[in-house]
Amino acid sequence: MKINWINLAWRELSRRKTRALLSILGMGLCVALLVSILTISRAVERAFQGPMSQAGADLVVQKPGPPCAWQPVKLAGSLSPVETRVLAGLRQDREVIAASGSLQLWAFPVDESGKPNQSRKPVVVTGIDLDDLRIGPVKPNKDKGACCEVFEGDLLSHDTSKREALVTREFARINGLKVGDAVRLWKRDFTVTGLIDPGKLARIAGAEVYVSLPQAQELYDHGPVMDTLYLKLRPEADPRRIESLLKEKLGADLTITTSSHLLTQAVGFEVLQKSVTQAFGLVVVLTVLLLVAKSSAAAVHERTREIGILKTVGWKDGEVRRLLLTEHFLQGLIAGIGGFLLGTAVGWIYAQTAVIKLPETLNKYPACAETAAPLAIVNVRLAFEPDLLLAGLALSVVISLAAAMVAAKKASFLSPSEALRQL
Amino acid sequence: MIRIENISKTYQKGTQTVSALREVSVDIPAGSFYALVGRSGSGKSTLLQMIGGLDRPTGGHVWVELPKEQDLATLSRDDLALYRRRHVGFIFQAFNLLPTLTVLENILVPVVPEKKRCQEKHAFALELLRQFELKERAEHLPAELSGGEQQRVAIARALINDPDVILADEPTGELDTQTAAVIVGLLKKLNSEGKTIVLATHDLGLARQAAKLVHLEDGKIVTPAATTRRKDAP
Numbered sequence: 001m002k003i004n005w006i007n008l009a010w011r012e013l014s015r016r017k018t019r020a021l022l023s024i025l026g027m028g029l030c031v032a033l034l035v036s037i038l039t040i041s042r043a044v045e046r047a048f049q050g051p052m053s054q055a056g057a058d059l060v061v062q063k064p065g066p067p068c069a070w071q072p073v074k075l076a077g078s079l080s081p082v083e084t085r086v087l088a089g090l091r092q093d094r095e096v097i098a099a100s101g102s103l104q105l106w107a108f109p110v111d112e113s114g115k116p117n118q119s120r121k122p123v124v125v126t127g128i129d130l131d132d133l134r135i136g137p138v139k140p141n142k143d144k145g146a147c148c149e150v151f152e153g154d155l156l157s158h159d160t161s162k163r164e165a166l167v168t169r170e171f172a173r174i175n176g177l178k179v180g181d182a183v184r185l186w187k188r189d190f191t192v193t194g195l196i197d198p199g200k201l202a203r204i205a206g207a208e209v210y211v212s213l214p215q216a217q218e219l220y221d222h223g224p225v226m227d228t229l230y231l232k233l234r235p236e237a238d239p240r241r242i243e244s245l246l247k248e249k250l251g252a253d254l255t256i257t258t259s260s261h262l263l264t265q266a267v268g269f270e271v272l273q274k275s276v277t278q279a280f281g282l283v284v285v286l287t288v289l290l291l292v293a294k295s296s297a298a299a300v301h302e303r304t305r306e307i308g309i310l311k312t313v314g315w316k317d318g319e320v321r322r323l324l325l326t327e328h329f330l331q332g333l334i335a336g337i338g339g340f341l342l343g344t345a346v347g348w349i350y351a352q353t354a355v356i357k358l359p360e361t362l363n364k365y366p367a368c369a370e371t372a373a374p375l376a377i378v379n380v381r382l383a384f385e386p387d388l389l390l391a392g393l394a395l396s397v398v399i400s401l402a403a404a405m406v407a408a409k410k411a412s413f414l415s416p417s418e419a420l421r422q423l
Numbered sequence: 424m425i426r427i428e429n430i431s432k433t434y435q436k437g438t439q440t441v442s443a444l445r446e447v448s449v450d451i452p453a454g455s456f457y458a459l460v461g462r463s464g465s466g467k468s469t470l471l472q473m474i475g476g477l478d479r480p481t482g483g484h485v486w487v488e489l490p491k492e493q494d495l496a497t498l499s500r501d502d503l504a505l506y507r508r509r510h511v512g513f514i515f516q517a518f519n520l521l522p523t524l525t526v527l528e529n530i531l532v533p534v535v536p537e538k539k540r541c542q543e544k545h546a547f548a549l550e551l552l553r554q555f556e557l558k559e560r561a562e563h564l565p566a567e568l569s570g571g572e573q574q575r576v577a578i579a580r581a582l583i584n585d586p587d588v589i590l591a592d593e594p595t596g597e598l599d600t601q602t603a604a605v606i607v608g609l610l611k612k613l614n615s616e617g618k619t620i621v622l623a624t625h626d627l628g629l630a631r632q633a634a635k636l637v638h639l640e641d642g643k644i645v646t647p648a649a650t651t652r653r654k655d656a657p
Contacts, residue, residue, distance in 0.1 A: 002545070003524070003527075004541070005535070008524075011523040011524065012523060015522070015523045306521055308519075309519045309520075309521060309532075310532070311477075311504065312477060312507065313507065313508065313513065313532055313533040314504050314505065314506075314507040314508020314509070314533050314584075315504060315508075315533075315536060316504040316505070317500055317501065317504070318501075319504075319536040415478065416478075416507075417472045417477040420515075420519075
């Protein structure tokens with residue numbers, strides 16, 4: 001093998017395996033820790049974009065209200081109704097591409113006299129705006145002109161005077177419903193036009209039964225209202241201006257949700273990513289830096305003899321320094337690659353087991369509903385993050401080189417005669 | 424020609440100042456074979472280090488031809504390193520080979536910093552191995568060699584840059600008589616090819632192989648004429 005800087009450095013690392021491995025392990029774990037945190041937080045961030053992307057909205061707006069008294073048909077959770085006429089104004093805003101609304105209700109079963117029927121369970125119903133299906137709880141299928149999630153039958157017709165309903169696969173299975181059957185909501189029967197399969201995705205204002213918005217408003221019997229607004233903004237839009245506009249129209253106590261808000265509301269992940277990660281990362285980096293610096297200093301002390309020989313045969317100070325830094329560069333490189341792989345593996349394990357939930361305000365089901373609210377985000381998927389690989393490599397190489405600086409400087413200034421006296 | 428002019432060297436040992444060399448002067452002509460003789464601590468190794476640019480004298484001058492005559496004390500650290508690399512070859516009692524490198528790699532270590540020279544010198548290193556009957560040992564590690572073989576590798580390393588001067592500090596100290604004779608033979612051969620050899624030893628028998636002897640005691644040259652010429656010297 002021809003001799004050069006790299007194989008000289010590699011031989012030295014191989015000779016001091018334990019020391020080199022410990023340094024690599026320290027730096028590798030540091031990189032793994034940071035890579036895993038960032039990989040997971042990015043994957044979770046992407047996962048939280050899922051419900052917003054499913055709704056096709058940049059902003060989801062709700063108006064919290066006090067819990068209302070029991071009614072056979074009531075608003076889901078503790079939301080206040082918002083009049084639909086605000087949509088018209090919003091649709092005319094230059095920064096808004098589309099605006100839509102939905103009305104999520106709980107329809108409790110009653111008998112013919114209007115008294116609660118304890119033997120049957122409440123149904124979660126969402127009224128959808130059929131005028132603009134680009135945004136909202138149910139999205140259309142552009143190819144078929146029908147809802148992408150309708151796997152049997154058809155989407156609701158645009159004739160909103162008809163009492164039609166879409167029911168979820170799970171709800172249909174439990175209640176033995178087929179297309180053409182009638183589903184009873186409060187005292188009214190709705191014809192099932194199609195069955196939809198919402199899959200495992202969490203969704204905003206999801207329901208067991210979907211009807212047209214006017215039919216839902218008729219069930220609720222409080223006029224043309226909705227409880228959730230969806231806004232799709234132009235890329236250049238200023239969301240803060242839109243927020244101000246909404247607060248001006250609907251009051252200051254609005255809950256405005258974006259994908260990053262979702263993250264914060266759901267698990268406080270953004271906080272973890274931006275502040276704790278930075279502080280924690282800094283402490284880890286400094287600790288590893290000190291440990292590797294101590295190890296490098298000890299390694300140089302042990303190698304006084306070899307350094308003396310190199311200087312005796314004519315190596316310059318800078319050349320001795322270069323050899324030591326090459327060794328540390330290699331160490332850093334190995335640690336960076338190993339740390340990235342380990343961090344990604346940890347992220348992958350997390351992604352396989354993670355179940356994160358949407359805030360309940362976005363999708364509230366009654367406790368006794370027949371099916372569970374689609375709140376769980378299970379599609380936390382890792383992606384290959386080349387910038388994290390580069391950052392991991394850069395971090396470990398910088399730590400390794402910075403830790404070696406003092407030792408390399410000391411070694412390069414070693415007098416060959418002094419080194420030889422220590423032989 | 425190496426001209427040593429009134430050089431002194433003092434070390435600080437705790438609170439004590441130790442004089443290793445006291446105003447030593449000696450001229451070593453190019454192509455000569457000098458032996459520095461004295462007991463342990465007499466200053467012969469220190470003098471060798473001054474000549475080799477491994478250390479700087481506290482006082483005095485070491486003039487060398489590079490090819491213009493220059494005082495080693497005035498050279499920068501890098502220039503002194505280049506002087507050691509290109510003009511001097513060192514041989515030590517303890518061989519001082521790098522344990523992780525093979526025989527061939529040890530010989531090439533002085534030229535590693537210069538990539539082009541390293542490639543050029545590869546063939547020369549193989550030639551040195553052949554001359555010193557080490558060709559079969561090229562890929563062996565130093566620990567797999569005998570003492571005599573290790574010292575021959577050290578001599579080959581000293582010669583890789585074709586230096587003008589070979590400085591040998593007790594080169595046979597760790598060898599048996601028969602192997603020591605081989606090493607001395609090699610040094611004499613190198614001298615006959617024009618290399619200047621300066622040998623530091625406490626072994627008078629070995630020193631007598633040199634053309635001239637310099638006796639040192641307590642950091643001083645003790646013979647009035649500074650050098651003793653062997654009767655059979657050329």
